[in-house]
Amino acid sequence: MTSQLATRPAPPAGSVSAKPVTRRRSVEGGWKQIALNRAFLLPAVVVFVFLFIIPLAQSLYWSLTDFTGYSTEANFVGLANYAAIMADPSMLAGLSFTLVFAVGSTLVTTLIAIPLAVQLNKAFAGRSFVRSLWFFPAVPSMAILGLVWGYILSPLPSGVFNTLLNDWFGIDAISWLSDNTLAQGSVILVGVWAQTGWHAVLYVAYLQSIPAEYYEVAKIDGASSRQQFFGITLPLLTPAIVISTFLLLTAGLKVYELPFTLTGGGPGFTTYTITQSIVVSGVGQGRYGLASALAVLFTIAVAVIGFSQLKVASAIGKRFS
Amino acid sequence: MRVPVWRRTTLSVVMIALALIMAVPLYYIVVNTFKTQAEMVASPLALPQQWTFENWGSTLADPGIYQSFGNTLYITVLGVLLQLLVGAMAAYAMLITSSRLARFAAAAMLLGFMIPGQSTLIPLYRTLVGLSLVDNLNGLVLMYLGGSIFCFFLIQGYMRTIPYEVIEAARVDGAGTFQVFWRIVLPLIRPILITVGVFQTMWVWNDFLLPTVFLSTPAKKTVVLEVYSAVSEFTTDWPAFMTVTVIALIPMVIFFVFTQRHIVSGLLAGSVKG
Numbered sequence: 001m002t003s004q005l006a007t008r009p010a011p012p013a014g015s016v017s018a019k020p021v022t023r024r025r026s027v028e029g030g031w032k033q034i035a036l037n038r039a040f041l042l043p044a045v046v047v048f049v050f051l052f053i054i055p056l057a058q059s060l061y062w063s064l065t066d067f068t069g070y071s072t073e074a075n076f077v078g079l080a081n082y083a084a085i086m087a088d089p090s091m092l093a094g095l096s097f098t099l100v101f102a103v104g105s106t107l108v109t110t111l112i113a114i115p116l117a118v119q120l121n122k123a124f125a126g127r128s129f130v131r132s133l134w135f136f137p138a139v140p141s142m143a144i145l146g147l148v149w150g151y152i153l154s155p156l157p158s159g160v161f162n163t164l165l166n167d168w169f170g171i172d173a174i175s176w177l178s179d180n181t182l183a184q185g186s187v188i189l190v191g192v193w194a195q196t197g198w199h200a201v202l203y204v205a206y207l208q209s210i211p212a213e214y215y216e217v218a219k220i221d222g223a224s225s226r227q228q229f230f231g232i233t234l235p236l237l238t239p240a241i242v243i244s245t246f247l248l249l250t251a252g253l254k255v256y257e258l259p260f261t262l263t264g265g266g267p268g269f270t271t272y273t274i275t276q277s278i279v280v281s282g283v284g285q286g287r288y289g290l291a292s293a294l295a296v297l298f299t300i301a302v303a304v305i306g307f308s309q310l311k312v313a314s315a316i317g318k319r320f321s
Numbered sequence: 322m323r324v325p326v327w328r329r330t331t332l333s334v335v336m337i338a339l340a341l342i343m344a345v346p347l348y349y350i351v352v353n354t355f356k357t358q359a360e361m362v363a364s365p366l367a368l369p370q371q372w373t374f375e376n377w378g379s380t381l382a383d384p385g386i387y388q389s390f391g392n393t394l395y396i397t398v399l400g401v402l403l404q405l406l407v408g409a410m411a412a413y414a415m416l417i418t419s420s421r422l423a424r425f426a427a428a429a430m431l432l433g434f435m436i437p438g439q440s441t442l443i444p445l446y447r448t449l450v451g452l453s454l455v456d457n458l459n460g461l462v463l464m465y466l467g468g469s470i471f472c473f474f475l476i477q478g479y480m481r482t483i484p485y486e487v488i489e490a491a492r493v494d495g496a497g498t499f500q501v502f503w504r505i506v507l508p509l510i511r512p513i514l515i516t517v518g519v520f521q522t523m524w525v526w527n528d529f530l531l532p533t534v535f536l537s538t539p540a541k542k543t544v545v546l547e548v549y550s551a552v553s554e555f556t557t558d559w560p561a562f563m564t565v566t567v568i569a570l571i572p573m574v575i576f577f578v579f580t581q582r583h584i585v586s587g588l589l590a591g592s593v594k595g
Contacts, residue, residue, distance in 0.1 A: 044414075047466050056440065148566060152349060275439045279534060298437060
């Protein structure tokens with residue numbers, strides 16, 4: 001019943017002059033009615049104020065104090081907490097791995113998801129089955145998947161990777177999760193495994209909106225499939241790439257579950273993340289001032305990426321329209 | 322399109338093979354629930370020589386797993402319904418009001434949308450401690466209400482497609498603001514409510530961050546926490562851990578099969594919103 005109403009019908013020719021403003025007013029009615037109308041917005045505003053605005057203001061304030069939570073006293077310390085972050089090896093490690101993960105997983109996922117989407121967009125037997133299998137890892141909790149991969153990458157003989165490497169190539173057990181570089185790579189690998197199908201489906205949706213005639217004309221002109229990909233597919237996928245990389249980057253910056261369950265942040269602090277750092281120092285150790293300063297830096301980083309991505313998106317939109 | 326049969330077949334074979342390789346981790350945890358610890362160590366990927374159901378029996382006999390399913394179900398159902406209600410009400414308000422203040426509030430919320438949940442975690446934790454709502458399922462539901470802002474934006478976008486005349490006609494017929502909301506608007510926006518609901522269900526059901534921070538009593542554990550604590554509980558007994566994991570994943574598989582279409586449309590709606 002809803003589908004035929006889903007698109008707003010074009011107004012009949014005679015009513016074009018009716019301004020939307022006057023139509024709205026006819027419904028607003030008296031002050032009682034107006035108050036009732038606005039009351040519908042109230043729950044959302046309450047949620048927003050209590051779950052977003054007040055805590056954010058508190059974070060901002062605490063980041064400038066030595067508040068610990070054990071005492072009620074909070075002394076103003078200026079930017080000392082921010083300076084302390086720059087001197088804290090675990091927090092610096094958290095910052096750096098979060099960036100490595102966000103950029104690394106975004107790049108690798110995108111490089112696999114686009115070609116995968118191009119193939120998934122072609123007709124072949126078993127396509128929906130293949131699509132579902134790729135997509136499924138995005139559905140369960142990343143925490144559970146991280147734990148499962150912990151067993152797969154285990155250095156013990158019952159770990160799958162090492163068993164296969166040993167059976168096929170006779171390679172001795174590799175400690176995937178306890179070597180600094182390998183551990184970072186493993187976390188990125190599992191992140192890519194979990195996200196690629198999801199983003200490929202996103203790209204498929206955009207691929208389907210590219211008119212088939214473009215490819216037919218290109219074929220007549222003798223363009224190879226590689227030329228078609230770089231000349232037609234890739235440029236027309238630009239909006240999708242902007243959206244997908246934005247989602248990947250912000251998800252990457254917020255990553256918590258995966259490294260926490262797969263490596264616990266180790267070895268040392270090599271796979272430690274900003275979010276883990278906030279939870280450990282804030283909730284675990286009660287160093288509210290320090291944790292709040294980190295939270296503020298984190299918010300700024302996410303906002304900067306968000307806004308620059310919007311800018312890039314609108315610039316691209318202008319170029320292609 | 323004239324694609325030769327052999328090329329299509331090759332593509333089919335290659336793609337299915339690749340997808341199956343991607344699914345090895347899932348096969349690995351399922352197949353090992355039917356093995357003994359010794360057999361798993363000897364051959365982690367082979368089919369069991371002797372199918373054993375001992376792992377399943379002992380896991381299903383543990384009341385803890387049912388408790389955690391109940392807890393997760395409670396948090397998810399209540400949390401998602403409230404998010405949808407708050408979001409839909411706000412979107413409806415934006416439809417029927419022309420107030421500048423309301424418009425400003427909506428714009429402010431769009432900005433707040435960018436605030437990552439982790440940066441408000443510590444103040445909220447202290448507030449909930451003060452209200453004695455920590456280690457409390459309802460306290461957690463309260464935290465998940467933050468998702469209503471996301472619901473609001475997705476629902477608002479969809480609500481613009483409702484012909485305004487429908488609401489006006491109902492008003493003329495004497496329906497009040499609440500009646501129009503319940504009887505007219507909510508049924509009309511059902512598709513987006515389902516899409517957003519599926520999306521938020523995945524978030525709340527799967528969430529790990531908030532339950533680890535806000536819940537501590539074992540009896541209040543969610544499913545994800547149950548799996549997490551199974552790792553330390555069964556340090557050496559991998560098949561036992563994997564059985565807990567598979568049991569935790571079964572509802573997600575069923576959910577996936579029934580909602581795949583909505584997950585994809587939600588993914589697109591969410592991506593358009595950014």
